[in-house]
Amino acid sequence: MADRNVSVITEFILLGMTDDPELSTVIFALLLLIYLITVLGSVWIITVILASALLHSPKYFFLCQLAFLDCCYSSVFIPKMLVNYIAGQKVISYYGCFLQYSFVNMFLTTECFLLAAMAYDRYVAICRPLHYKGRMTPTFCLVLVTASYLLGCANSLTHLSGLLGLSFCGPNIINHFFCDIPxxxxxxxxxxxxxxxxxxxxxxxxxxxxxxxVVFSYLGILLTVLKIQSRRSRFKATSTCASHLTIVTLFYGTVIFTYLGTSSSCPYNTAKILSVFYTLLLPVLNLVTYGVRNTEAKEAMRKIIVRRIFAQ
Structure with a gap:
């Protein structure tokens, strides 16, 4: 039994994005900027949603969860990358590597289900507006979010238990910027x-x-929007879901191609490049799409600031 689980390796080496010292400085600055934008932006979205009674709806409840996921997701590997750049090393401990992947997998899986819940929410809001309040009750929304997290945890723990049963005798070099299970x-x-x-x-x-x-939800939305005679109403309905659809397409597209569509002749670099989109850029795009370009969120923020100023 002891021989089955013995592991000679005590740490792994993450090669990161590049070995070029000059590029490493640029990448460090970009990573730091991306991380600050993601964390501060996510905190801003969550704060505005919680502080504004006008945003206490299913749509913004899901958005609040998405911002929280983006903040946690980025915090799993970006701080480690920044520390490695500063220390001039690329080492991660044996169990630290497993935990890093487990958290990445958990948040990634949770976001898959959360995006599906958000798509269904938009479908009911546009295609079944008279039934929206009856279907998307606070209890039902809480159940959807809780189920997303539980499924993410279950998926992550399943793979973690499998990894702990494997032996690693060398080599220990991972050609990536985070520990990935393949x-x-x-x-x-x-x-x-x-x-x-x-x-x-x-x-x-x-x-x-x-x-x-997601596909069936947006297909239903598209069919409903095409029936709207008013061009203005049609544009408003389309623009409401365009940002969500863009984010979902980028998310699923890069994830699917990373794990299922990469060429066997160059799996490492291709997977690494594609991973940049859903690990680093997607949280920033979420912030821009749902926060900066969100008229209701900006208006709620303006009212909060005005109220605080006059309250003094």
């Missing part, structure tokens, strides 16, 4: 066939199920 499978000296099948099945079920919910 690369860990390749470094293991154990038989990982069952782990890989489980990963493909769970990932496929999660991505396909949630993506189909």
């Amino acid at each position: 690369l860990l499978f390749q470094l293991s000296c154990s038989d990982t066939q069952s782990n890989q099948i489980l990963f493909i099945v769970l990932s496929g079920m999660t991505s396909v199920t949630t993506f189909l919910i």
Whole structure:
């Protein structure tokens, strides 16, 4: 039993994005900027939603959860990357690597289900407006969000238990900027066939199920919008969902191509480039789309500031 779980490796080496010292300085500055924008922007969105009674609706409840996920998601690996750049090393501990992937997987899976819930919310709001308050009750919204987190945790713990049963005898170099499970499978000296099948099945079920919910929701929205005779109303309904659809397309597109569509001849660099979109850029796009360009959120922020000024 001891021989089965013995691991010679005590740490892994993350190669990061580049080995060029000059580019490393630029990447460090960009990472720091992205992280500050993501964290501060997410905190701003959450604060505005909680402080404004006008934004206490299912749409902004889901948005608040999305901002929280983006903040947590970025905090899993960006601080470690920044510390490694400052210290001039690329080392992550054995269990630290597993935990990093587990949290990335948990937040990634949770966001898949949350985006599906947001798409369904927009579908009911536009296609079934008379039934919206009856369907999207606070209790039902809380159930959707709770289920998203529970499914994310279950998926993550399943893969973590599988990783802990593997042996790693060397090499220990990961050609990525965070610990990703396909690369860990390749470094293991154990038989990982069952782990890989489980990963493909769970990932496929999660991505396909949630993506189909999103597609059918927006298909229903599109059909409803096309029936609207007023051009102004049609434009308003379309613009309401355009930003959400853009984010969802980028999210699912990059995730699916990262794990299922990369070429076997150049899997490392391709996966690394695609990962930049859903790990680093997507939280910033969420902030811009749902916060900076959101008229209701900006108006709520203006009222909060005015109220605080006159309250003094």
